[in-house]
Amino acid sequence: MGLLSNTVSITRYRVEGKLKKPAIKTVAAGLKEHAVPEIEGDVAEKTVGWTSFQSPYRPDFGGSSFVVGAYFVFSLRIDKKTIPPKVLKKHCAIEEAKRLVEAGRPYLSRHEKKMIKEHVRSVLMSRIPAVPHVYDLIWSYEEGFVWFFSTLKSANEDLESLFLKSFQIPLIRIFPYTLADLSMGLSGQQRDTLLQLSATEFVG
Protein backbone atom coordinates (compact mmCIF):
# COMPACT_ATOMS: atom_id res chain seq x y z
CA MET A 1 0.00 0.00 0.00
CA GLY A 2 1.56 3.24 -1.09
CA LEU A 3 1.41 6.63 0.50
CA LEU A 4 -1.23 7.88 -1.93
CA SER A 5 -3.44 4.79 -1.71
CA ASN A 6 -6.94 5.34 -0.37
CA THR A 7 -6.20 2.99 2.52
CA VAL A 8 -2.78 2.89 4.17
CA SER A 9 -1.07 1.23 7.13
CA ILE A 10 1.42 3.24 9.12
CA THR A 11 4.30 2.44 11.45
CA ARG A 12 5.58 5.52 13.21
CA TYR A 13 9.18 6.25 14.16
CA ARG A 14 11.02 8.95 15.99
CA VAL A 15 14.35 10.02 14.51
CA GLU A 16 17.09 10.51 17.07
CA GLY A 17 20.05 12.74 16.22
CA LYS A 18 20.97 15.27 13.58
CA LEU A 19 22.37 14.89 10.07
CA LYS A 20 25.61 16.41 8.88
CA LYS A 21 24.79 19.81 7.30
CA PRO A 22 23.53 20.50 4.70
CA ALA A 23 20.92 17.87 5.51
CA ILE A 24 19.53 17.55 1.95
CA LYS A 25 22.99 16.77 0.58
CA THR A 26 23.61 14.19 3.33
CA VAL A 27 20.29 12.48 2.65
CA ALA A 28 20.91 12.48 -1.11
CA ALA A 29 24.33 10.88 -0.58
CA GLY A 30 22.87 8.19 1.72
CA LEU A 31 20.08 7.42 -0.75
CA LYS A 32 22.47 7.17 -3.71
CA GLU A 33 24.98 5.03 -1.85
CA HIS A 34 22.29 2.59 -0.74
CA ALA A 35 20.00 2.73 -3.78
CA VAL A 36 18.47 -0.65 -4.56
CA PRO A 37 20.78 -2.69 -6.81
CA GLU A 38 19.35 -4.72 -9.69
CA ILE A 39 19.71 -8.46 -9.14
CA GLU A 40 18.42 -9.70 -12.49
CA GLY A 41 21.03 -12.16 -13.79
CA ASP A 42 22.58 -12.36 -10.32
CA VAL A 43 22.41 -15.30 -7.91
CA ALA A 44 21.33 -13.04 -4.98
CA GLU A 45 18.03 -14.10 -3.40
CA LYS A 46 17.13 -10.74 -1.87
CA THR A 47 18.24 -7.12 -2.07
CA VAL A 48 17.17 -4.13 -0.03
CA GLY A 49 17.74 -0.50 -0.98
CA TRP A 50 16.25 2.94 -1.46
CA THR A 51 14.30 3.94 -4.50
CA SER A 52 12.43 7.03 -5.69
CA PHE A 53 8.84 7.57 -4.61
CA GLN A 54 7.93 8.81 -8.09
CA SER A 55 9.81 6.19 -10.13
CA PRO A 56 10.32 3.13 -7.92
CA TYR A 57 11.64 0.98 -10.78
CA ARG A 58 14.22 3.55 -11.93
CA PRO A 59 15.73 5.10 -8.79
CA ASP A 60 16.76 8.71 -9.33
CA PHE A 61 17.79 10.97 -6.48
CA GLY A 62 19.11 13.75 -8.66
CA GLY A 63 18.74 17.36 -7.47
CA SER A 64 16.29 17.43 -4.60
CA SER A 65 13.71 15.16 -6.23
CA PHE A 66 13.03 13.48 -2.88
CA VAL A 67 12.11 16.76 -1.14
CA VAL A 68 8.40 17.61 -0.98
CA GLY A 69 7.63 20.73 1.03
CA ALA A 70 9.26 20.24 4.43
CA TYR A 71 9.47 16.45 4.01
CA PHE A 72 11.83 13.89 2.54
CA VAL A 73 9.74 11.39 0.59
CA PHE A 74 11.27 8.21 -0.80
CA SER A 75 10.71 4.46 -0.75
CA LEU A 76 12.27 1.25 0.47
CA ARG A 77 12.42 -1.46 -2.17
CA ILE A 78 12.90 -5.10 -1.30
CA ASP A 79 13.43 -7.39 -4.28
CA LYS A 80 13.02 -11.09 -3.64
CA LYS A 81 13.44 -14.20 -5.75
CA THR A 82 11.61 -17.34 -4.79
CA ILE A 83 12.12 -20.69 -6.51
CA PRO A 84 9.01 -22.86 -6.23
CA PRO A 85 10.06 -26.09 -4.41
CA LYS A 86 8.65 -28.30 -7.18
CA VAL A 87 10.68 -26.46 -9.83
CA LEU A 88 13.85 -26.94 -7.77
CA LYS A 89 13.01 -30.63 -7.28
CA LYS A 90 12.43 -31.16 -11.00
CA HIS A 91 15.69 -29.51 -12.07
CA CYS A 92 17.65 -31.40 -9.41
CA ALA A 93 16.19 -34.70 -10.63
CA ILE A 94 17.16 -33.87 -14.25
CA GLU A 95 20.68 -32.88 -13.21
CA GLU A 96 21.12 -35.96 -11.00
CA ALA A 97 20.05 -38.27 -13.85
CA LYS A 98 22.52 -36.56 -16.20
CA ARG A 99 25.34 -36.90 -13.63
CA LEU A 100 24.60 -40.65 -13.13
CA VAL A 101 24.94 -41.29 -16.85
CA GLU A 102 28.17 -39.30 -17.01
CA ALA A 103 29.66 -41.12 -13.99
CA GLY A 104 28.42 -44.55 -15.08
CA ARG A 105 27.32 -45.31 -11.53
CA PRO A 106 23.93 -46.46 -10.15
CA TYR A 107 23.81 -43.87 -7.35
CA LEU A 108 25.18 -40.52 -6.16
CA SER A 109 26.56 -39.75 -2.72
CA ARG A 110 24.77 -37.42 -0.34
CA HIS A 111 27.53 -34.86 -0.86
CA GLU A 112 27.15 -35.03 -4.65
CA LYS A 113 23.39 -34.54 -4.35
CA LYS A 114 23.95 -31.52 -2.09
CA MET A 115 26.42 -30.00 -4.57
CA ILE A 116 23.96 -30.55 -7.43
CA LYS A 117 21.17 -28.87 -5.44
CA GLU A 118 23.35 -25.83 -4.71
CA HIS A 119 24.39 -25.57 -8.36
CA VAL A 120 20.80 -25.88 -9.62
CA ARG A 121 19.63 -23.29 -7.08
CA SER A 122 22.32 -20.82 -8.27
CA VAL A 123 21.46 -21.34 -11.94
CA LEU A 124 17.74 -20.90 -11.30
CA MET A 125 18.34 -17.83 -9.10
CA SER A 126 20.24 -16.13 -11.91
CA ARG A 127 17.43 -16.88 -14.38
CA ILE A 128 14.25 -16.00 -12.48
CA PRO A 129 13.11 -12.39 -12.11
CA ALA A 130 13.02 -10.76 -8.68
CA VAL A 131 9.65 -9.63 -7.33
CA PRO A 132 9.85 -5.99 -6.17
CA HIS A 133 8.07 -4.81 -3.01
CA VAL A 134 7.92 -1.03 -2.60
CA TYR A 135 7.14 0.69 0.71
CA ASP A 136 6.89 4.49 0.86
CA LEU A 137 8.10 6.65 3.70
CA ILE A 138 7.83 10.24 4.80
CA TRP A 139 10.54 11.84 6.91
CA SER A 140 9.94 15.13 8.65
CA TYR A 141 13.48 16.17 9.46
CA GLU A 142 12.39 19.28 11.35
CA GLU A 143 9.88 17.46 13.53
CA GLY A 144 12.02 14.32 13.86
CA PHE A 145 9.55 11.69 12.72
CA VAL A 146 9.26 9.06 10.03
CA TRP A 147 6.04 7.43 8.87
CA PHE A 148 6.64 4.13 7.15
CA PHE A 149 3.73 2.91 5.08
CA SER A 150 3.86 -0.74 6.06
CA THR A 151 3.34 -2.64 9.29
CA LEU A 152 5.06 -5.78 7.97
CA LYS A 153 7.63 -6.89 10.57
CA SER A 154 10.36 -7.91 8.10
CA ALA A 155 9.99 -4.69 6.06
CA ASN A 156 10.23 -2.61 9.24
CA GLU A 157 13.36 -4.48 10.35
CA ASP A 158 14.96 -3.92 6.92
CA LEU A 159 14.01 -0.23 7.10
CA GLU A 160 15.55 0.23 10.56
CA SER A 161 18.89 -1.31 9.62
CA LEU A 162 19.15 0.40 6.20
CA PHE A 163 18.21 3.79 7.65
CA LEU A 164 20.96 3.56 10.26
CA LYS A 165 23.49 2.37 7.67
CA SER A 166 22.57 5.16 5.24
CA PHE A 167 22.22 8.18 7.53
CA GLN A 168 24.10 7.11 10.70
CA ILE A 169 21.13 8.06 12.90
CA PRO A 170 18.76 5.52 14.47
CA LEU A 171 15.02 5.17 14.12
CA ILE A 172 13.09 4.54 17.34
CA ARG A 173 9.87 2.67 16.80
CA ILE A 174 6.84 4.33 18.37
CA PHE A 175 4.81 2.02 20.63
CA PRO A 176 3.03 2.81 23.90
CA TYR A 177 6.14 3.01 26.09
CA THR A 178 8.30 5.02 23.65
CA LEU A 179 5.42 7.37 22.82
CA ALA A 180 4.83 7.99 26.52
CA ASP A 181 8.49 8.33 27.41
CA LEU A 182 9.69 10.41 24.46
CA SER A 183 6.82 12.42 23.04
CA MET A 184 4.26 13.18 25.73
CA GLY A 185 6.18 15.85 27.63
CA LEU A 186 6.04 13.93 30.94
CA SER A 187 7.96 15.33 33.91
CA GLY A 188 10.91 13.47 35.39
CA GLN A 189 8.69 12.20 38.21
CA GLN A 190 5.99 11.01 35.78
CA ARG A 191 8.64 9.20 33.71
CA ASP A 192 9.93 7.48 36.86
CA THR A 193 6.39 6.37 37.68
CA LEU A 194 5.97 5.14 34.09
CA LEU A 195 9.06 2.99 34.48
CA GLN A 196 7.58 1.33 37.59
CA LEU A 197 4.11 0.61 36.15
CA SER A 198 2.63 -2.85 36.18
CA ALA A 199 -0.57 -4.19 34.62
CA THR A 200 -3.95 -3.15 36.07
CA GLU A 201 -6.53 -5.73 37.14
CA PHE A 202 -9.97 -4.58 35.98
CA VAL A 203 -11.84 -7.58 37.34
CA GLY A 204 -12.44 -8.45 40.96
Next chain:
Amino acid sequence: MLDVSVSYNRYKFLGHEFLTWLWYIIETEQRGIRPGPGGVSTLSLGNRVMLENRKDGTAETITITGDEAGLEEGMLALNKGALVTELNLLFRSGDYQWRFTIKGESLHLVGFKGPRTGSVETQEDLEGAVLEKVYLCEQAIQYMDGIFKQFIVLRVSDDWAKKVVPRMKRWIRG
Protein backbone atom coordinates in the same frame (compact mmCIF):
# COMPACT_ATOMS: atom_id res chain seq x y z
CA MET B 1 15.74 4.99 28.10
CA LEU B 2 15.24 1.25 28.32
CA ASP B 3 16.28 -1.03 25.47
CA VAL B 4 13.54 -0.83 22.84
CA SER B 5 12.84 -4.55 22.52
CA VAL B 6 12.80 -4.97 26.33
CA SER B 7 10.40 -2.05 26.80
CA TYR B 8 8.19 -3.26 23.92
CA ASN B 9 7.50 -6.52 25.75
CA ARG B 10 7.69 -5.23 29.32
CA TYR B 11 5.05 -2.52 28.75
CA LYS B 12 2.85 -4.29 26.19
CA PHE B 13 -0.03 -4.03 28.71
CA LEU B 14 -0.02 -0.21 28.40
CA GLY B 15 -1.41 -0.33 24.86
CA HIS B 16 -4.11 -2.82 25.84
CA GLU B 17 -5.10 -0.72 28.85
CA PHE B 18 -5.15 2.38 26.63
CA LEU B 19 -7.60 0.80 24.17
CA THR B 20 -9.77 -0.62 26.96
CA TRP B 21 -9.88 2.82 28.61
CA LEU B 22 -10.63 4.39 25.22
CA TRP B 23 -13.61 2.10 24.70
CA TYR B 24 -14.81 2.97 28.22
CA ILE B 25 -14.45 6.70 27.68
CA ILE B 26 -16.14 6.62 24.25
CA GLU B 27 -19.08 4.74 25.76
CA THR B 28 -19.42 6.70 28.96
CA GLU B 29 -17.64 10.03 28.92
CA GLN B 30 -17.49 11.22 25.29
CA ARG B 31 -17.38 14.80 26.56
CA GLY B 32 -14.26 13.92 28.53
CA ILE B 33 -12.25 13.41 25.35
CA ARG B 34 -10.09 16.34 24.39
CA PRO B 35 -11.36 18.29 21.38
CA GLY B 36 -9.54 17.64 18.12
CA PRO B 37 -8.37 20.03 15.40
CA GLY B 38 -10.86 22.83 14.87
CA GLY B 39 -12.42 22.09 18.23
CA VAL B 40 -15.38 20.08 16.93
CA SER B 41 -14.73 16.41 16.60
CA THR B 42 -16.17 13.07 17.61
CA LEU B 43 -14.65 9.69 18.11
CA SER B 44 -16.74 6.55 17.94
CA LEU B 45 -16.21 2.83 17.81
CA GLY B 46 -15.92 1.42 14.29
CA ASN B 47 -16.79 -2.05 13.13
CA ARG B 48 -14.15 -4.20 14.81
CA VAL B 49 -12.98 -4.87 18.35
CA MET B 50 -10.42 -7.52 19.24
CA LEU B 51 -9.87 -8.63 22.82
CA GLU B 52 -7.47 -11.04 24.42
CA ASN B 53 -7.68 -12.89 27.69
CA ARG B 54 -4.35 -14.19 29.00
CA LYS B 55 -4.72 -16.68 31.81
CA ASP B 56 -2.48 -19.48 33.03
CA GLY B 57 -0.11 -19.08 30.08
CA THR B 58 -2.82 -19.40 27.43
CA ALA B 59 -4.41 -16.66 25.36
CA GLU B 60 -8.02 -16.55 24.26
CA THR B 61 -8.80 -14.11 21.45
CA ILE B 62 -12.28 -12.69 20.86
CA THR B 63 -13.04 -10.71 17.69
CA ILE B 64 -16.25 -8.79 17.13
CA THR B 65 -16.80 -7.47 13.61
CA GLY B 66 -19.55 -5.93 11.52
CA ASP B 67 -21.24 -2.54 11.41
CA GLU B 68 -24.26 -3.80 13.29
CA ALA B 69 -22.37 -6.09 15.65
CA GLY B 70 -23.45 -6.04 19.27
CA LEU B 71 -20.71 -5.48 21.80
CA GLU B 72 -22.27 -7.60 24.55
CA GLU B 73 -19.83 -10.40 23.84
CA GLY B 74 -16.96 -7.92 24.23
CA MET B 75 -18.31 -6.75 27.59
CA LEU B 76 -18.61 -10.36 28.64
CA ALA B 77 -14.98 -10.93 27.70
CA LEU B 78 -13.94 -7.81 29.69
CA ASN B 79 -15.86 -9.26 32.63
CA LYS B 80 -13.75 -12.40 32.41
CA GLY B 81 -10.52 -10.39 32.47
CA ALA B 82 -9.86 -9.74 28.76
CA LEU B 83 -8.42 -6.46 27.51
CA VAL B 84 -8.81 -4.75 24.14
CA THR B 85 -5.88 -5.45 21.77
CA GLU B 86 -7.23 -3.82 18.57
CA LEU B 87 -9.90 -1.20 18.08
CA ASN B 88 -11.45 0.12 14.88
CA LEU B 89 -12.31 3.79 15.27
CA LEU B 90 -14.23 6.42 13.41
CA PHE B 91 -13.00 9.97 13.85
CA ARG B 92 -14.99 12.90 12.50
CA SER B 93 -13.90 16.51 12.38
CA GLY B 94 -15.96 19.05 10.47
CA ASP B 95 -16.86 17.51 7.10
CA TYR B 96 -13.99 15.04 7.25
CA GLN B 97 -14.02 11.45 8.39
CA TRP B 98 -11.22 8.98 9.15
CA ARG B 99 -11.55 5.27 9.83
CA PHE B 100 -8.68 3.13 11.08
CA THR B 101 -7.74 0.25 13.33
CA ILE B 102 -5.24 0.92 16.09
CA LYS B 103 -3.25 -1.97 17.52
CA GLY B 104 -2.58 -1.74 21.22
CA GLU B 105 0.87 -3.25 21.55
CA SER B 106 2.50 -1.49 18.57
CA LEU B 107 0.19 1.52 18.01
CA HIS B 108 0.25 0.53 14.34
CA LEU B 109 -2.46 2.25 12.33
CA VAL B 110 -3.95 -0.29 9.97
CA GLY B 111 -6.53 0.19 7.21
CA PHE B 112 -6.21 3.93 7.68
CA LYS B 113 -8.71 5.63 5.40
CA GLY B 114 -9.10 9.38 5.48
CA PRO B 115 -10.63 12.00 3.21
CA ARG B 116 -9.69 11.65 -0.47
CA THR B 117 -6.82 13.70 -1.83
CA GLY B 118 -7.00 15.45 -5.21
CA SER B 119 -6.30 13.49 -8.42
CA VAL B 120 -2.73 13.43 -9.73
CA GLU B 121 -1.97 14.36 -13.32
CA THR B 122 1.14 16.53 -13.17
CA GLN B 123 4.27 16.75 -11.03
CA GLU B 124 2.75 19.68 -9.14
CA ASP B 125 -0.39 17.63 -8.52
CA LEU B 126 1.75 14.85 -7.06
CA GLU B 127 3.52 17.14 -4.62
CA GLY B 128 0.19 18.71 -3.67
CA ALA B 129 -1.39 15.28 -3.12
CA VAL B 130 1.54 14.17 -0.90
CA LEU B 131 1.31 17.31 1.23
CA GLU B 132 -2.46 17.00 1.48
CA LYS B 133 -2.18 13.33 2.47
CA VAL B 134 0.41 14.14 5.16
CA TYR B 135 -1.79 16.93 6.48
CA LEU B 136 -4.85 14.68 6.63
CA CYS B 137 -2.98 11.79 8.28
CA GLU B 138 -1.46 14.23 10.76
CA GLN B 139 -4.92 15.47 11.82
CA ALA B 140 -5.95 12.00 12.96
CA ILE B 141 -2.53 11.07 14.39
CA GLN B 142 -2.26 14.27 16.44
CA TYR B 143 -5.78 13.74 17.70
CA MET B 144 -4.95 10.18 18.78
CA ASP B 145 -1.68 11.38 20.38
CA GLY B 146 -3.72 13.93 22.35
CA ILE B 147 -5.99 11.17 23.63
CA PHE B 148 -3.00 8.95 24.43
CA LYS B 149 -1.49 11.84 26.41
CA GLN B 150 -4.72 12.19 28.34
CA PHE B 151 -4.53 8.46 29.14
CA ILE B 152 -0.85 8.32 30.08
CA VAL B 153 -1.03 11.37 32.34
CA LEU B 154 -3.92 9.67 34.16
CA ARG B 155 -2.12 6.32 34.17
CA VAL B 156 0.93 7.67 36.01
CA SER B 157 -1.21 9.64 38.49
CA ASP B 158 -2.81 8.51 41.76
CA ASP B 159 -6.22 9.15 40.16
CA TRP B 160 -5.79 6.02 38.03
CA ALA B 161 -6.06 3.60 40.95
CA LYS B 162 -8.30 5.81 43.11
CA LYS B 163 -10.88 7.01 40.59
CA VAL B 164 -10.50 5.63 37.04
CA VAL B 165 -10.10 1.91 37.77
CA PRO B 166 -13.12 1.75 40.17
CA ARG B 167 -15.26 3.53 37.52
CA MET B 168 -14.06 1.20 34.78
CA LYS B 169 -14.76 -1.82 37.01
CA ARG B 170 -18.34 -0.61 37.51
CA TRP B 171 -18.71 -0.12 33.74
CA ILE B 172 -17.34 -3.60 33.04
CA ARG B 173 -19.70 -5.19 35.59
CA GLY B 174 -22.57 -3.32 33.86
